[in-house]
Amino acid sequence: xxxxxxxxxxxxxxxxxxxxxxxxxxxxxxxxxxxxxxxxxxxxxxxxxxxxxxxxxxxxxxxxxxxxxxxxxxxxxxxxxxxxxxxxxxxxxxxxxxxxxxxxxxxxxxxxxxxxxxxxxxxxxxxxxxxxxxxxxxxxxxxxxxxxxxxxxxxxxxxxxxxxxxxxxxxxxxxxxxxxxxxxxxxxxxxxxxxxxxxxxxxxxxxxxxxxxxxxxxxxxxxxxxxxxxxxxxxxxxxxxxxxxxxxxxxxxxxxxxxxxxxxxxxxxxxxxxxxxxxxxxxxxxxxxxxxxxxxxxxxxxxxxxxxxxxxxxxxxxxxxxxxxxxxxxxxxxxxxxxxxxxxxxxxxxxxxxxxxxxxxxxxxxxxxxxxxxxxxxxxxxxxxxxxxxxxxxxx
Numbered sequence: 580x581x582x583x584x585x586x587x588x589x590x591x592x593x594x595x596x597x598x599x600x601x602x603x604x605x606x607x608x609x610x611x612x613x614x615x616x617x618x619x620x621x622x623x624x625x626x627x628x629x630x631x632x633x634x635x636x637x638x639x640x641x642x643x644x645x646x647x648x649x650x651x652x653x654x655x656x657x658x659x660x661x662x663x664x665x666x667x668x669x670x671x672x673x674x675x676x677x678x679x680x681x682x683x684x685x686x687x688x689x690x691x692x693x694x695x696x697x698x699x700x701x702x703x704x705x706x707x708x709x710x711x712x713x714x715x716x717x718x719x720x721x722x723x724x725x726x727x728x729x730x731x732x733x734x735x736x737x738x739x740x741x742x743x744x745x746x747x748x749x750x751x752x753x754x755x756x757x758x759x760x761x762x763x764x765x766x767x768x769x770x771x772x773x774x775x776x777x778x779x780x781x782x783x784x785x786x787x788x789x790x791x792x793x794x795x796x797x798x799x800x801x802x803x804x805x806x807x808x809x810x811x812x813x814x815x816x817x818x819x820x821x822x823x824x825x826x827x828x829x830x831x832x833x834x835x836x837x838x839x840x841x842x843x844x845x846x847x848x849x850x851x852x853x854x855x856x857x858x859x860x861x862x863x864x865x866x867x868x869x870x871x872x873x874x875x876x877x878x879x880x881x882x883x884x885x886x887x888x889x890x891x892x893x894x895x896x897x898x899x900x901x902x903x904x905x906x907x908x909x910x911x912x913x914x915x916x917x918x919x920x921x922x923x924x925x926x927x928x929x930x931x932x933x934x935x936x937x938x939x940x941x942x943x944x945x946x947x948x949x950x951x952x953x954x955x956x957x958x959x960x961x962x963x964x965x966x967x968x969x970x971x972x973x974x975x
């Protein structure tokens with residue numbers, strides 16, 4: 580999820596079981612000590628009043644594109660690992676195929692996340708397009724049928740940052756969203772609890788202009804799999820508020836408006852000539868407007884705690900407080916373990932001294948402590964096991 584790039588009354592918690600994941604951590608590529616610690620530390624915490632989404636543990640740990648810190652993003656391998664680790668919610672980004680199916684990719688440009696360039700039969704599909712004002716050259720899902728996309732294999736998007744993830748290149752195809760829904764239902768029955776999903780519509784205005792609107796097919800699938808009600812174990816989300824307004828007319832499932840940097844404008848605003856920016860939407864009047872059709876916001880972490888000119892965390896804004904006054908939950912994005920993604924004051928070398936080795940893990944628990952102290956309701960993370968340990972520490 581990248582654009583241009585307080586808990587309730589006390590009640591008994593329940594513990595999440597990692598099951599087979601704990602028995603096979605070496606095979607999963609995750610240290611057994613860390614994974615087992617996450618399992619033993621995890622207490623789902625007190626339920627919150629209101630609809631079922633308010634019964635989620637707080638802070639809620641949301642697996643960003645699955646366990647994408649350990650597996651190529653938006654693959655069944657990444658989703659399964661996130662679930663086995665105990666993530667409370669698992670995210671999918673949706674883009675359409677030429678024949679109207681929804682598939683799970685962070686972007687419709689699949690050049691960097693699949694082996695499409697190695698398929699000579701698709702060489703002629705390479706194209707240059709302008710998507711939400713950005714000119715891109717590559718291969719795009721809307722130029723392929725689902726059957727054609729199924730001949731491709733997924734690969735790690737950022738191998739320079741996560742070379743170990745490249746071990747899993749080619750192991751999984753692109754999942755359709757319906758496959759994910761069937762998987763979530765199966766895993767939910769097996770675990771006797773629902774598998775929560777956080778579902779993003781990507782570039783909805785762009786696709787609607789192509790005759791490939793996302794909201795209607797998404798609503799049909801949610802209804803088919805009985806995830807369309809206000810207490811359904813899903814969130815739907817978008818950087819375009821109009822997409823969530825459309826979804827509000829189609830289903831009752833809880834909706835979240837994603838918010839990028841303060842000077843950015845949602846693309847649907849740009850197309851409609853709406854002059855408001857994200858800076859306007861995070862003001863009390865903007866949040867009041869969002870609350871008329873959504874139940875939450877998903878701001879970039881910099882809207883919660885800005886960074887100074889040196890990249891260090893400053894003082895929190897009033898966003899969390901202001902959103903809670905409108906009864907909006909706050910699910911910011913995205914916290915990752917690696918130094919290159921952390922605020923400057925939490926970067927560390929492998930020996931624990933201050934440094935800038937980009938792919939080494941920094942003091943991510945220190946960063947979690949700062950962000951969670953603001954009262955956010957949840958957080959997106961690429962490494963769910965780390966997030967679960969940090970969240971458990973807050974609840975103690």
